[in-house]
Amino acid sequence: MINLTPGEIEVMRVLWEHGGEMSPPEIEARFPRPIKNAALRFQLKILLEKGHVTRRRVGKAYFYKAVTPRQRTFKSMARRMADIFFGGSAAGLIAELIKTEKLSDDEIRELENIAKGNTGQ
Amino acid sequence: MINLTPGEIEVMRVLWEHGGEMSPPEIEARFPRPIKNAALRFQLKILLEKGHVTRRRVGKAYFYKAVTPRQRTFKSMARRMADIFFGGSAAGLIAELIKTEKLSDDEIRELENIAKGNTGQ
DNA sequence: CTTTTTCTGTAGCATATTCTACACATTCAT
DNA sequence: ATGAATGTGTAGAATATGCTACAGAAAAAG
Numbered sequence: 001m002i003n004l005t006p007g008e009i010e011v012m013r014v015l016w017e018h019g020g021e022m023s024p025p026e027i028e029a030r031f032p033r034p035i036k037n038a039a040l041r042f043q044l045k046i047l048l049e050k051g052h053v054t055r056r057r058v059g060k061a062y063f064y065k066a067v068t069p070r071q072r073t074f075k076s077m078a079r080r081m082a083d084i085f086f087g088g089s090a091a092g093l094i095a096e097l098i099k100t101e102k103l104s105d106d107e108i109r110e111l112e113n114i115a116k117g118n119t120g121q
Numbered sequence: 122m123i124n125l126t127p128g129e130i131e132v133m134r135v136l137w138e139h140g141g142e143m144s145p146p147e148i149e150a151r152f153p154r155p156i157k158n159a160a161l162r163f164q165l166k167i168l169l170e171k172g173h174v175t176r177r178r179v180g181k182a183y184f185y186k187a188v189t190p191r192q193r194t195f196k197s198m199a200r201r202m203a204d205i206f207f208g209g210s211a212a213g214l215i216a217e218l219i220k221t222e223k224l225s226d227d228e229i230r231e232l233e234n235i236a237k238g239n240t241g242q
Numbered sequence: 243c244t245t246t247t248t249c250t251g252t253a254g255c256a257t258a259t260t261c262t263a264c265a266c267a268t269t270c271a272t
Numbered sequence: 273a274t275g276a277a278t279g280t281g282t283a284g285a286a287t288a289t290g291c292t293a294c295a296g297a298a299a300a301a302g
Contacts, residue, residue: 007290009205024249039291041250046289060249060298074206075221081202084130085195090222091232094215098235100196101211108236111212114219115229128260145279160261162280167259181268181279247300252293259288267280272273 002068002076004052009073011043012052016070021056021063123189123197125173130194132164133173137191142177142184 004012014030015022028040044064047053052068078093086092103111125133135151136143143151149161165185168174173189199214207213224232 005289013205036292037249038293042289042291045251062250070206071221074202074217077202077205078218078221081195081198084134084198085191090218091224091228094218094222094224095232095235096192096195097199097211097215097218098232100192100199101215103212103215103236107212111216111219111236112233114216115224115232126259157262158279159263163259163261166281183280243302245300245302248298250295250297252295254294255290255292257289257291260286262285263283265280265282267278269276269278271276 001080002052002073004073005046007043008047008050008052011040011047012066012068012070012073015053015064015066021065023061023063027064122201123173123194125194126167128164129168129171129173132161132168133187133189133191133194136174136185136187142186144182144184148185 010032011027013032014027018026018030024037024040024044027044028035028037031040044053044055048055048064052066053064054067055062055064057063078090079088082088082090082093086096098111131153132148134153135148139147139151145158145161145165148165149156149158152161165174165176169176169185173187174185175188176183176185178184199211200209203209203211203214207217219232
């Protein structure tokens, strides 16, 4: 089970969005809030130890890349929510979201199309 | 924004499921894993300080009851996931869940009925 | 080659989270 | 009334999380 702390997720989001390798200064530039170089490198060190990123030396600097996929992390978090609130039922989770969140008619039609694509698999 | 730690959520789940007031020994009896009385009471103390539960003295013992509703906590967690993975879009979150989780035809029909009920609100 | 800049690595600190240990208070049976 | 059982409160410890500070190595500029 993937267990990312809030600080680690912030870094992973930047890496996921970019896709490829990034140097710490590049990550810092796209970071959603001001973060000091040393604080960012601390999170990268943890992510490296946990195996969620890899790095490659280029000259004196390192370039980091996400290893743990975004979708796998998403599924892990979704499963945790399903466990907590719906005894592990993904359908229960989705049902509650549809009931709770106000969706536009267009969004509902879009979701129905996606569901039809999955039917019968 | 509701911020419950994993340990706090474990306790809230028991209180939510039961509904009414519970003494620590009652909570302990329904707890999904062995937990010492003192450890449980520590979590209850934190939940009390944060205002997520109330308690009422009966004789020498206290009875605890959930204040923060289950659904509000759920919405808070769902919003966090939508923020992290879909820029805050609840529809994006639901769409990804439908794509990712294998649902039976029955479950999909059930979801469509729920969605129809929400249409046009 | 020397100085400056940039990046890394390590150590240390502050807070949060979770649990344990022990002393004290209240109730109940005798 | 007195001892046992049960419940409470506080203190302390272990780990996790997030950040800062500083020394040293590699690269760049003069």
